[in-house]
Amino acid sequence: MDDKLEKALDFSNFRQTLYNQQQTLKVKVINELLLTYQESIFKATPELIGLVKTIVDFNYPTVIIDDINENPVNIKNPSEFLENLIATYSKAKNSHYIGYAKIKKARSVKKLVNFE
Amino acid sequence: MPKSKKQDQLKNLSTSSKGAIFLAYNHKVINYVKLACLSASSVRKYLNLSCSLITDPGSLRYFERHHPTSIIEKIFKNVIIDEKTDEDYKEEHFYSKYKIGNTDNIRKYYDTPYSTFTSQFKNLTKHNIYNLTPYDQTILFDVDYLVNNDILNLAFNIDAPIQLYKNVQTLKNIEPEHNLDRRLNDVGIPLYWSTVIYFDKSPISNMFFDLWAHVKENYDYYQSVYKFPAGLYRTDFAVSISMHLLKGFTDCIDDVFAELPASPMKYMAYKDDIASVDKNGIVFLANNYEEEWNNILTYSEGENLHLMNKRAIDRHYDKLMELYV
Numbered sequence: 104m105d106d107k108l109e110k111a112l113d114f115s116n117f118r119q120t121l122y123n124q125q126q127t128l129k130v131k132v133i134n135e136l137l138l139t140y141q142e143s144i145f146k147a148t149p150e151l152i153g154l155v156k157t158i159v160d161f162n163y164p165t166v167i168i169d170d171i172n173e174n175p176v177n178i179k180n181p182s183e184f185l186e187n188l189i190a191t192y193s194k195a196k197n198s199h200y201i202g203y204a205k206i207k208k209a210r211s212v213k214k215l216v217n218f219e
Numbered sequence: 220m221p222k223s224k225k226q227d228q229l230k231n232l233s234t235s236s237k238g239a240i241f242l243a244y245n246h247k248v249i250n251y252v253k254l255a256c257l258s259a260s261s262v263r264k265y266l267n268l269s270c271s272l273i274t275d276p277g278s279l280r281y282f283e284r285h286h287p288t289s290i291i292e293k294i295f296k297n298v299i300i301d302e303k304t305d306e307d308y309k310e311e312h313f314y315s316k317y318k319i320g321n322t323d324n325i326r327k328y329y330d331t332p333y334s335t336f337t338s339q340f341k342n343l344t345k346h347n348i349y350n351l352t353p354y355d356q357t358i359l360f361d362v363d364y365l366v367n368n369d370i371l372n373l374a375f376n377i378d379a380p381i382q383l384y385k386n387v388q389t390l391k392n393i394e395p396e397h398n399l400d401r402r403l404n405d406v407g408i409p410l411y412w413s414t415v416i417y418f419d420k421s422p423i424s425n426m427f428f429d430l431w432a433h434v435k436e437n438y439d440y441y442q443s444v445y446k447f448p449a450g451l452y453r454t455d456f457a458v459s460i461s462m463h464l465l466k467g468f469t470d471c472i473d474d475v476f477a478e479l480p481a482s483p484m485k486y487m488a489y490k491d492d493i494a495s496v497d498k499n500g501i502v503f504l505a506n507n508y509e510e511e512w513n514n515i516l517t518y519s520e521g522e523n524l525h526l527m528n529k530r531a532i533d534r535h536y537d538k539l540m541e542l543y544v
Contacts, residue, residue: 123392123517127519127522130392131522135370137370138373142377144373172473172474174474213516216516216517216518218495
C-alpha cells in the first residue's frame with residue numbers, strides 16, 4: 104500500500120477510536136452528575152445550580168424543581184440541596200477533566216485503550 | 220394520605236433490607252453459577268450490597284465439584300435452592316410449545332462473529348423472583364452484568380417501585396444495530412431489558428410480576444398480538460409487554476415504572492470480544508454488525524456493563540475477578 108494512504112488510514116483509525124473514547128467519557132460523566140434528593144433523581148447541571156443558588160440568595164424557604172423525569176418536587180431545604188448539587192457537579196467534572204487529559208495525551212490507538 | 224402515615228412509610232423504607240439477587244441455572248455450555256460469582260463480586264465491591272444466589276441443586280453441585288465451596292460462602296449471604304425449577308421445566312403444557320428440534324427453548328449464542336453454539340435457555344422462572352427474594356428492596360442482576368461504579372445505589376432512594384432499562388448503547392456508544400434490541404418488531408413497542416430490575420415489596424411490584432407470569436403463560440397469544448419472533452421465550456419480551464400493559468398501552472415517562480439511573484445501559488454484544496483486562500478496566504473488540512471483519516478497540520473503565528458474550532467472560536474470568544478483589 105502507498106505509504107501516504109497507509110498513514111492516512113492509521114490516522115483515521117486513531118480518530119475513530121479517539122471519538123469513541125471521548126463519547127464513553129461523556130456518558131460516564133453524565134451518569135456521575137446524577138444525585139437523589141427527597142426520593143427523586145436530579146442532574147447537577149450548571150443551570151440547576153444557578154437557579155437554586157438564586158433561590159437561596161433570595162431566601163425562599165422552599166422551591167419547586169423538576170426531577171429528570173420532569174416531575175415537580177418541593178425542595179424543603181434549598182441550601183442543603185445546593186450543597187449536594189455542587190458536590191456532585193464538582194466530583195463529576197473533576198473526573199471528566201482527568202479522563203479528558205488522559206485521552207488528550209494519547210497519541211496512538213493502543214495508548215487510547217490502555218492496550219500494550 | 221395523612222402526613223404521619225407517609226412519614227411512617229419513609230421511616231420503614233430507610234430501615235428496610237436492601238440486596239442484590241442472582242439467578243443461576245447452568246446449562247450444558249455455560250456455568251452460570253461461576254458467572255454469578257463474578258457479577259456478585261462486582262456488586263459487593265461497588266454497591267456494598269448483600270448478595271443472594273438462587274439456583275437449582277444440579278447447578279450448585281456442579282460448581283462445588285469444580286470450585287471450593289468457600290467461594291460461594293464468601294460472596295453470597297444466602298443461597299436459595301429453587302426446588303420448583305425442575306418441576307417448571309417439566310410443565311408439558313407450556314414447555315412443549317417452545318420446542319425447536321429435540322430440545323426445549325433452545326437459543327443460538329454467538330461468541331464473536333466466527334463461533335456459535337446452541338443451548339437451552341433456562342429463564343422460565345425469572346418472574347418468581349418477587350416471591351423468592353429475602354430483601355424488601357432488591358436489584359435483580361443477570362449474571363453477565365458487571366457493576367463498575369456506585370450509581371445503581373441511587374435506585375434505592377427513588378420513589379419508584381419498579382425500575383429497569385429501556386435505552387441501551389453498544390460499546391461504540393450508538394443505539395443497538397439489531398432492531399430486536401430496540402423494539403419487539405420493526406414498528407413494535409419499545410424493548411425493556413430484564414437484565415437489571417429494581418423492585419420493592421409493594422403491591423405495584425407484585426402486580427408487575429403477576430402480569431409477567433401471565434404473559435409467560437399466554438406467550439403464544441401475546442406473540443400474535445405484539446408480533447415478536449416466535450420460538451424462543453425471552454424475558455425481555457415478557458417484561459416489555461407487561462410494561463406496555465401497565466402503562467396504559469402507551470410509551471410514556473413514568474414515575475412508577477421508571478428507568479434505572481445511568482440510562483442508557485451499555486452492553487457488549489454477542490459478536491464483540493474482550494481483547495484484554497488490565498488492572499482498572501477492560502479492552503474490547505467492538506464488532507461491526509454489517510461488516511463482521513471490521514472491529515474497533517474500545518476501553519471501558521468505571522462503567523456498568525452487560526457482557527452478553529459469556530464465553531468471552533469465561534476466557535478472561537480470572538483477570539476479570541481481579542478487578543473486584
